[in-house]
Amino acid sequence: MAxxxxxKSAKKLSANKAPASKKKTAPAKKSSRSKAASAVSLAxxxxxxxxxxxxxxxxxxxxxxxxxxxxxxxxxRMRTKRTQYISKAHKQDAKQVYYLCMEFLMGxxxxxxxxxxxxxxxxxxxxxxxxxxxxxxxxxxxxxxxGNGGLGRLAxxxxxxxxxxxxxxxxxxxxxxxxxxxxxxxxGWQTExxxxxxxxxxxxxxxxxxxxxxxxxxxxxREWWNNGFHHVEHENATVIVAQPYDLMVAGxxxxxxxxxxxxxxxxxxxxxxxMTLYNQGEYxxxxxxxxxAEIITHQLYPxxxxxxxxxxxxxxxxxxxxxxxxxxxQRHLRKYGTLDNLPEMAAIHLNDTHPTLAIPELMRIMLDxxxxxxxxxWEIITRTVAYTNHTxxxxxxECWPEDLFSQRLPRIYQIxxxxxxxxxxxxxxxxxxxxxxxxxxxxxxxxxxKMANLCVAASHSVNGVSRLHSEIIKQDVFHDAYxxxxxxxxxxTNGIAHRRWLCQANPELxxxxxxxxxxxxFVMDASHLEELTPFADDPDSLQAFMAIKRRNKExxxxxxxxxxxxxxxxxxxxxxxxxxxxEYKRQHLNALHILHTYLELKENPNMEFVxxxxxxxxxxxxxxxxxxxxxRFIYLLGKEIENDPAVRDKLKVVYLEDYxxxxxxxxxxxxxxxxxxxxxxxEASGTGNMKLMMNGAVTLGTMDGANVEIYxxxxxxxxxxxxxxTEEVENQKRMGYTPxxxxxxxxxxxxxxxxxxxxxxxxxxxxxxxxxxxxxxxMVLADFEDYCRAQDQSAAAYTxxxxxxxxxxxxxxxxxxxxxxxxxxxxxDRIWHCRPVTGM
Ligand code: 26W
Numbered sequence: 001m002a003x004x005x006x007x008k009s010a011k012k013l014s015a016n017k018a019p020a021s022k023k024k025t026a027p028a029k030k031s032s033r034s035k036a037a038s039a040v041s042l043a044x045x046x047x048x049x050x051x052x053x054x055x056x057x058x059x060x061x062x063x064x065x066x067x068x069x070x071x072x073x074x075x076x077r078m079r080t081k082r083t084q085y086i087s088k089a090h091k092q093d094a095k096q097v098y099y100l101c102m103e104f105l106m107g108x109x110x111x112x113x114x115x116x117x118x119x120x121x122x123x124x125x126x127x128x129x130x131x132x133x134x135x136x137x138x139x140x141x142x143x144x145x146x147g148n149g150g151l152g153r154l155a156x157x158x159x160x161x162x163x164x165x166x167x168x169x170x171x172x173x174x175x176x177x178x179x180x181x182x183x184x185x186x187x188g189w190q191t192e193x194x195x196x197x198x199x200x201x202x203x204x205x206x207x208x209x210x211x212x213x214x215x216x217x218x219x220x221x222r223e224w225w226n227n228g229f230h231h232v233e234h235e236n237a238t239v240i241v242a243q244p245y246d247l248m249v250a251g252x253x254x255x256x257x258x259x260x261x262x263x264x265x266x267x268x269x270x271x272x273x274x275m276t277l278y279n280q281g282e283y284x285x286x287x288x289x290x291x292x293a294e295i296i297t298h299q300l301y302p303x304x305x306x307x308x309x310x311x312x313x314x315x316x317x318x319x320x321x322x323x324x325x326x327x328x329x330q331r332h333l334r335k336y337g338t339l340d341n342l343p344e345m346a347a348i349h350l351n352d353t354h355p356t357l358a359i360p361e362l363m364r365i366m367l368d369x370x371x372x373x374x375x376x377x378w379e380i381i382t383r384t385v386a387y388t389n390h391t392x393x394x395x396x397x398e399c400w401p402e403d404l405f406s407q408r409l410p411r412i413y414q415i416x417x418x419x420x421x422x423x424x425x426x427x428x429x430x431x432x433x434x435x436x437x438x439x440x441x442x443x444x445x446x447x448x449x450k451m452a453n454l455c456v457a458a459s460h461s462v463n464g465v466s467r468l469h470s471e472i473i474k475q476d477v478f479h480d481a482y483x484x485x486x487x488x489x490x491x492x493t494n495g496i497a498h499r500r501w502l503c504q505a506n507p508e509l510x511x512x513x514x515x516x517x518x519x520x521x522f523v524m525d526a527s528h529l530e531e532l533t534p535f536a537d538d539p540d541s542l543q544a545f546m547a548i549k550r551r552n553k554e555x556x557x558x559x560x561x562x563x564x565x566x567x568x569x570x571x572x573x574x575x576x577x578x579x580x581x582x583e584y585k586r587q588h589l590n591a592l593h594i595l596h597t598y599l600e601l602k603e604n605p606n607m608e609f610v611x612x613x614x615x616x617x618x619x620x621x622x623x624x625x626x627x628x629x630x631x632r633f634i635y636l637l638g639k640e641i642e643n644d645p646a647v648r649d650k651l652k653v654v655y656l657e658d659y660x661x662x663x664x665x666x667x668x669x670x671x672x673x674x675x676x677x678x679x680x681x682x683e684a685s686g687t688g689n690m691k692l693m694m695n696g697a698v699t700l701g702t703m704d705g706a707n708v709e710i711y712x713x714x715x716x717x718x719x720x721x722x723x724x725x726t727e728e729v730e731n732q733k734r735m736g737y738t739p740x741x742x743x744x745x746x747x748x749x750x751x752x753x754x755x756x757x758x759x760x761x762x763x764x765x766x767x768x769x770x771x772x773x774x775x776x777x778x779m780v781l782a783d784f785e786d787y788c789r790a791q792d793q794s795a796a797a798y799t800x801x802x803x804x805x806x807x808x809x810x811x812x813x814x815x816x817x818x819x820x821x822x823x824x825x826x827x828x829d830r831i832w833h834c835r836p837v838t839g840m
Pocket of ligand 1: 148149150151152154303304305306307308352390391396397398465494683684685686687705
């Protein structure tokens with residue numbers, strides 16, 4: 001690895017303060033091109049791209065050529081729009097949002113970009129001249145799977161919302177060469193294949209080599225005082241270069257454009273050592289150094305809700321925040337020449353604790369490079385940084401061994417130690433020397449650096465992602481901090497990009513809404529969906545609504561037949577549980593109930609039964625053994641039922657491989673029932689629940705996360721609630737939960753679990769069954785009976801077609817508040833305090 005000594009002194013750094021740009025740019029002209037004119041231009045731009053980039057005439061172009069050409073044309077158009085947008089934002093002194101997140105689960109860009117730039121029809125027209133179908137091009141695009149699940153998808157939805165609201169924003173993340181693994185099921189056992197997404201995804205990335213940054217690891221810190229200035233030198237550091245690549249997200253109608261800046265790790269290519277090595281013929285050593293550097297952004301860590309504690313993960317986190325914070329500072333200094341007004345002009349958002357080191361990194365730059373005093377730097381930073389918590393799982397709260405931390409990040413460690421000392425001192429004062437409380441809030445204790453505590457100490461705002469979750473944070477996760485700093489704690493309920501999840505994923509439903517409401521306003525403002533409510537009393541509308549659902553179910557059935565070789569009946573209830581696989585989400589509660597139903601059906605073949613198709617989609621963290629066992633259990637249960645001619649026409653279980661954003665876009669519109677069955681108090685919010693309700697699925701769920709707000713929005717008649725409340729869960733836990741008693745006393749539970757212990761399909765499921773009868777922190781058996789009741793209730797409700805249609809439609813009507821446009825509005829008003837750029 002390259003060793004380099006970076007000299008940082010207050011003097012040298014003041015030279016870094018570039019004068020504020022005085023350049024005035026001409027105001028962006030409103031596009032006045034007619035539709036026809038821009039169609040011609042799209043055609044011409046495409047032709048030019050085909051010719052210049054791929055050396056083909058349109059007549060000879062393959063679908064792949066067209067896909068790439070289209071992506072490049074759109075990328076350039078977004079770049080132009082972004083430039084105009086930014087210059088307008090600058091003139092208005094608009095506050096900038098910087099959203100730091102280790103994951104952005106973007107999915108595909110083509111359909112969304114065409115839709116938001118209002119170019120879908122034009123593109124279709126141009127392509128049809130050459131016999132090319134736009135739908136085929138969509139399928140060529142790989143998902144940009146740079147995230148695990150909820151956290152990353154939320155970040156992606158927010159970029160869309162920010163652009164549409166004309167709030168200038170940059171999302172910062174890593175350019176993982178390999179995104180979330182491709183899941184393969186080998187007789188039900190999950191195996192992971194690498195997701196090399198760049199060959200089809202690269203065309204959306206704009207390289208910005210001029211903005212590259214250096215990130216320093218390892219080495220030692222030397223400090224001294226001279227002329228009243230504190231000097232710091234980071235000696236013998238390992239230098240990694242962060243190369244930025246921009247992926248742009250156009251807002252609806254294309255005035256605002258968000259940037260997602262992805263950093264790729266590379267070895268410094270300008271180092272003299274490189275050349276020396278080459279000259280000595282030490283080619284292998286040079287290559288090794290390159291590989292060591294590039295490994296940082298090689299791969300996304302595939303576990304969510306479970307910390308890894310690995311050195312490479314710490315390196316990824318620091319690499320992200322160091323490059324991003326340097327970029328933020330550079331941008332800010334270029335415009336204002338000072339960081340004094342950072343809190344007024346910039347909001348830095350930490351999406352969960354993963355980018356926490358942005359706090360000490362900004363301290364480092366302000367102290368070592370800009371000559372700020374500790375007090376002033378801390379004051380500025382704590383007014384700039386805000387933090388969102390996304391999980392209550394204790395095993396997800398990140399902490400780092402102090403020795404690993406201090407070795408890999410020596411200067412950052414010094415700063416964190418000092419933050420801890422000062423913070424602890426302040427907390428002692430504010431708690432009247434409550435030592436126990438202060439030590440629980442400490443940032444470093446028992447040899448661990450605690451990221452969440454650092455976030456809470458340094459952020460001016462700490463928010464949860466649903467009302468219930470935000471309460472739990474105050475009462476439980478961060479209770480100590482809440483008692484001392486109650487004003488920091490807020491709630492912003494999550495949301496989803498309704499233009500992607502409704503308008504694009506379910507175009508027929510969008511047309512239905514447009515026709516009923518007599519306008520397109522809901523596209524920009526999802527609160528208009530409420531106006532669908534009166535149509536719940538209109539039989540014709542209800543019928544049309546269900547006809548759309550039926551066609552979406554047929555579309556999904558086709559996919560299932562192709563992928564799984566199973567024919568599913570669109571007249572059966574499509575009961576969908578799609579999300580990451582985790583015990584707390586309780587896919588095994590769903591499966592246990594299916595097994596129970598299967599046994600009932602076998603025993604009473606003539607019992608009344610509403611045909612039901614259970615669809616599962618979920619990836620497990622590769623090392624999460626029990627989760628993989630649960631997948632195998634569900635998969636083989638499906639096989640077992642499918643092999644049973646007496647039951648298979650009534651009951652089906654389909655496990656869809658490789659659940660991802662693009663598959664979700666196919667699934668959400670086809671669902672009748674949305675399974676949201678986590679143990680109350682465990683799911684921070686959920687966002688799949690919002691996508692499903694928006695597409696007219698009725699929630700069958702617990703009073704957990706955002707389900708509570710869904711319940712309030714649709715009312716008790718349009719949702720199936722079951723299970724313990726958070727209070728009941730707490731009480732049970734206090735009294736001591738003994739699942740063994742439930743197993744012994746409940747014959748239905750007993751029978752189903754015994755079948756699992758005995759096994760079927762050539763395997764036993766003792767680990768899964770055993771986990772339910774021993775400790776089970778997620779209390780599956782305790783909620784089992786009530787879950788059965790809710791399942792039965794939903795089946796009975798489904799048989800009344802019109803009444804069901806009413807419920808479904810009212811779910812869409814009640815989903816407006818779950819648009820991420822509303823979430824962005826809330827963040828802007830309550831946390832970031834920023835205003836949209838006007839005149840866009
Ligand atoms: C340390 C490893 C790790 C990785 C990812 C820990 C935690 C995470 C994420 C925060 C887990 C996550 O994605 N949480 C989900 O965030 C969604 C968006 O707010 C919520 O809707 C989900 O309820 C929550 O599980």
